[in-house]
């Protein structure tokens with residue numbers, strides 16, 4: 001009978017031989033460190049989407065209130081800082097969080113693919129892994145693409161409608177009154193909701209925030225955040241289509 | 248007692264680098280009080296009598312304590328029964344006429360040796376990195392000589408229940424070994440005897456784990472597959488221990504060792 005041998009090397013000293021960079025870089029090099037970064041940037045991004053949604057609710061108070069709110073963001077912390085500086089600092093933080101979140105996700109995905117080069121050849125029967133947890137990559141990418149489009153649509157240039165810089169209320173009403181655009185907004189936000197449903201629960205684990213006293217709440221918090229963001233954000237295209245927000 | 252007839256769809260593979268395939272093998276006349284592995288033994292005896300190659304699979308204690316048995320049965324690690332190893336699964340869980348699909352664990356770090364048998368030496372690498380204590384423990388110590396709060400002892404015991412079978416890796420969509428490693432880390436880090444190496448341990452074991460396995464995305468599939476129902480709370484504990492180790496071992500980080 002043919003004997004098969006599998007190479008058994010000595011215990012490797014781990015990745016420690018390579019350690020030279022400063023602590024945060026070293027930490028980020030480990031997959032667990034990347035998970036911490038995913039979780040922390042995730043919290044920043046969750047904070048942003050909630051603030052973004054709540055701010056946009058001003059839309060229901062009419063054009064003056066809403067456009068005034070847009071102006072307020074540019075004037076944030078004036079006169080401590082010059083106009084738009086605070087806004088730009090926030091934006092830079094946000095961009096950094098996005099870049100790190102995406103880079104960590106990309107590197108971890110590559111690690112995970114390498115960890116199982118030959119897939120199961122029969123059908124898997126998942127018990128705990130849900131649809132949200134298994135589609136994080138896709139909902140993340142779908143939302144990312146939507147986000148780029150959203151920035152062009154309402155921040156950079158406008159997309160084939162009469163875009164006026166500094167008039168967000170009119171821009172929202174004009175852009176989202178187009179049915180396909182409204183649908184795009186709804187799809188993008190549903191993807192975000194699914195992403196938040198798993199991401200919010202998952203960040204507690206990644207950060208090691210586990211305590212029998214509040215563990216049952218981790219899922220509830222995730223459901224609440226996902227639901228609040230989706231309901232708030234999806235209400236905007238629906239309100240525009242229904243004529244509640246119009247120019 | 249009942250007899251059932253089932254059909255096995257078994258993964259056959261001659262060696263680590265050979266191409267594998269599913270073989271369909273009828274298994275008639277299976278007593279429902281047989282264990283899953285006894286059923287495979289019977290099938291193998293019939294295969295040998297026919298002059299064919301027996302199905303190679305791992306097994307040892309057959310009472311759920313050694314962690315040698317494996318098998319992905321119908322897409323679930325250790326089969327459909329929760330909190331048990333394959334060796335504790337009985338044929339009464341299956342119905343007459345069932346087709347049972349059996350695959351080996353699949354992970355790059357667990358190469359297939361033959362058929363359903365995989366090499367789980369990668370787990371040994373993780374243990375060698377830090378799954379031990381250096382404290383002299385001597386013979387059996389007097390009871391209560393080292394005071395340990397009951398809750399801590401219980402938690403350490405829950406972690407120590409890990410039999411190292413690899414079902415967590417097999418069930419994980421990312422082939423991550425977080426549940427195994429966290430159980431081994433927690434088992435020793437929770438107890439007074441494990442304190443000397445506490446931070447070195449978690450760092451070394453996690454680093455070794457990451458060289459071999461995927462990374463956790465918190466699906467929770469491992470906890471469901473675990474024959475000892477070890478909780479993913481231990482993964483959270485390991486994550487926080489790992490971060491702490493980065494601060495506690497910080498002096499070493501700047502050294503070029």
Ligand code: FES
Nearest residue numbers: 307309314316334
């Ligand atoms: S054979 Fe020992 S645990 Fe199954």
